[in-house]
Amino acid sequence: MTPADAMQAAPVADMSLFGLFWQAHFVVKIVMVGLLGASVWCWSIIVDKTLLFRRVEAEMDAFEEAFWSGRSLEELYRSFNDRQPTGLGALFVAAMREWKRSFEGSGRQIHSLSQRIDKVLDVTIQREVERLDSRLLFLASIGSAGPYIGLFGTVWGIMTAFTSIAASKNTSLAVVAPGIAEALFATAIGLFAAIPAVLAYNKLQASVAKSQSRLEGFADEFSAILSRQIDERLSVAA
Template structure:
């Protein structure tokens, strides 16, 4: 390796330390890893944004519904106003239970014996559906959070491997020759961490939010089923 070449290489190395240079010089496998991690990062942030908005919306709706529900308004009226449009959260539970109630009394009250159990079942199913809706894609966050560092590490190991192979080939161990390869290899780990850290944090936070919402739904379902079973008993007795 003649000195001019080395100097040129060093200059090139200095020129190519930009983010784009780091990416473009990398080995094909490392490029794939980087692109994959970038995609994972975009996806995880999309999920984070969506879920955060969803939870905010859900919480607001629950608050509003509880307010309306406990305001003393007739349940029939409430049901009529809600049944016409798609609902979610507590309203969905309410609508599902009321629909079951209505159906049971439509035929002259013949199917009242196990109505309370049926309503419980319906409420359970609705809760499950709602929680599933809330928790969907959270697993993706968990996966990204735990796997990204390893994927990034894989890219780094691969990059350093190629670095060392080129060292062996060029028989030149000067830092200027080694550094770009190491830098681009470490860049893969950096992206991996960049994707993983928010994913892990968001997963924990969103998981807690989902658990809280589930608890709230279950609480409402219990209260509502209690009200309905009292109504059933009163009607049967009457």
């Protein structure tokens, strides 16, 4: 049989994306479906975190405007304590709650109040950063493992393609190309899932670092304000 006769005898393969998926080995199909599912989940995280960071940024701007507007700390505390604040509001409420708790009752535990406020602020910052950083590890995992998972599907598909070629004893391009294309399609899906995950992870991690720096800066400022008031009260008491 001449090469031309072999090409005419070979069945016409469906080279569309759906055709490549449908004709692939079931192991390769599992890899493709898993990567597509991971890609969908990555995009849901990306959208959710992007909206979250925009909201957090707006809340921080609004709180700083209210904090430096000249309103008393008691008034601010009453307005923010009625809700469940996040970000800078959470730091402010946590520190003020510890402040007020230290002056309740007959005993005034003021001598170690500054250290307790610093500890409360550190714990609150850690909690807020964990909230912002949640689920970002999944993006990093898909970004690093996605290409290798796709490559596994590709290797398996190529092995299956060459096994079929050896069984049919037909090495014409019309026979070889569809199997190779199906296998490479798995790598393409792996890159499709991994590239956005890596880019989004780097961008969102930068946003987490920016928010953390802003939280720590406010914590230092507010701790200094409360520390001055503690010193004033101690000097009056003395």
